[in-house]
Amino acid sequence: MTNRMPELLCPAGNLESLEAALHFGADAVYGGMKQFGLRAFAGNFDEEALTQAVEKMHGAGKKFYLTMNIFPFDDQLDDFIAAAKAARDIGVDAAIVSDLGAIAALRREVPELPLHVSTQASTVNAEAVRVYRDMGCERVILARETSIARAKEIIRRVPEMEIETFVHGASCMAYSGRCLLSAAMAGRSGNQGECAQPCRWHYSVVEEKRPSEYMPVCEDENGTYIFSAHDLNLMPLLPELVDAGIKSLKIEGRMKTAYYVATVTAAYRRALDLLADGGDFAAALPGLMAELSCASHRDSDTGFALGKPANPGGADGFHQEREYLAHVVEGSRDGRGTRFLLKNRFKAGETIELLTPSGVHAFEAVPFLREKTGEIVDTLGIGGEIIRMDIPFATETGDFLRGETRNHRK
């Protein structure tokens, strides 16, 4: 990576995703502790796992940022500060925080811990960035509603601050996630990390006097998803983001699978390396976009990056061109006898793919050894078992096997 290339910052909902991010080229990851991280239902890290995670990242010369971006009430602040002190002692590279009071308290009580201002703080202008600078923060993650042109202007006006933006993943229909829909409809507050995602539910119209009659509202053959924002995909605008001087590009997805993290990280790593080497980005873009479609996603667009979004809502269910079949737990230099942890069923004779940091290799699956019983089998429907299979390419621990998606969910 050249000096002007941004950091690639990837989600780590748990150690498995962290390893996928590391293997496929993340410069840094972000993850949460069991409390305070706005993703209460991701696996998250207890102190022991956090120590392991930070050691793993630092051992590879990479960084770990800890999400602490809930809006704590007064009676939560003591525990919040205690957690930040523990994180500082473990050696996290920064805490990601949203709340002004939390920032002030952490600056006073834990001054050695670098602070990044979360996108939840909805920062969209240079004045606000200066306020956070003056409070002692190092970085601001801009609200998703900030266009690239506006981000560039903020960087010009406050060049001493690091600016981070989201480039990929799910978006909220509410202003950078400031939303009470889940709290109102499911009793789970998004601002306390417990969002039930009611914006993704399927809605009908009900007339007051006929409460049992649900009248469908059809946008298309899948019904209507009027609150469901499109996913963000800024891959086509990566050259503009680099040119704008963005310090860090963030991929959303702490609740997503390690396979998702691997696929999206690999695509952005390839793209950034290509740009760093002065390669032909326009020629590579269709392949990069096809690669991103192999991970689970909704309809996607460039959000607010170019100004007003073209698609304010209406994204239906998930699409995914490839399915996670297995991942390598012990690689092999010539591919023979590679050990995999099986996730989903596949059959000998099917064309499947090996996803590696250097690219994707398609091949025909052959019968494989079921380690538990010593049998050679053509297929196996039990996820979680270890199998050994000969692969016609070198394999490394952390590579993934994937195949065409059997059940496209819409």
Ligand code: SF4
């Ligand atoms: S309900 Fe939807 S828009 Fe609101 S916080 Fe949750 S994911 Fe975001």
